[in-house]
Amino acid sequence: MVDKNKPQEKRGGWLSRFAPGVRKIVSRRDTPDNLWVKDPDSGEMLYRSDLEAALWVTPSGRHMRIDAPTRLKATFDGGVFQAIDTPDVPEDPLKFSDGKSYKDRLSAARKASGRKDTMAIGYGVVGGQDAVVIVQDFTFMGGSLGMAAGEAFIKAAREAVSRKVPMICFTAP
Structure with a gap:
């Protein structure tokens, strides 16, 4: 029978006293959030550095999106x-707005x-x-083509003509 006047020992005995120390040791480590990338086709988790070494082509054959600096470096x-x-x-000559300017x-x-x-x-x-290589970067506003993108394309074309070299253009998927 349990004596209600006597203080009760915490449930779990020695393990509950030991657990806080274990929790400190085993607690979540500071690992980068982008260490792993999920293959959208197979669902497999891929180690980011392996994916980068494969130029962002997954084992299932999917070509993942890459940003402009990565594309230029790879090219x-x-x-x-x-x-x-x-x-x-000019940033917004039309004063365009669709809920947000x-x-x-x-x-x-x-x-x-x-x-x-x-x-x-x-x-x-x-x-x-x-x-001369020009790359459209989907990670920047979904690759939105505004005035700046058009002017950049013209500048790249003029640069290629003046240097008498080919121009290569990568569009956002």
Whole structure:
């Protein structure tokens, strides 16, 4: 029979006294949130560095989206290229809004990506041949084509013509 006047020992005995120390040791470690990537086709978890080494092609054969800097580095021989600045243009001459102003969306995308716009241009050697490469980056506002993207495309084309080299264009999927 249990004496109600006597203090009861905590349930679990020695294990409950031992568990807090174990919890400290076994607690979640500071691991990067992006260490693993899920293959959208097979559901398999892929180690990010293995996926990067495979140029973002999964074992199931899917070509994953990559950002502009990664695409440029993968395209140019040895990953070496000269970045070409995109032209500055008016941010929102039409004063476009769809619940949120275009200017606000643009500002948020710039802050999140650290990039000026969806297009990136580079000059270097591709397969032993000098070339100008322009990449549309889906991670920047879904690859939205605004005035800046058009001006960047024109600049890349002019750059290729003036250097007498081919221009390669990668569009966002």
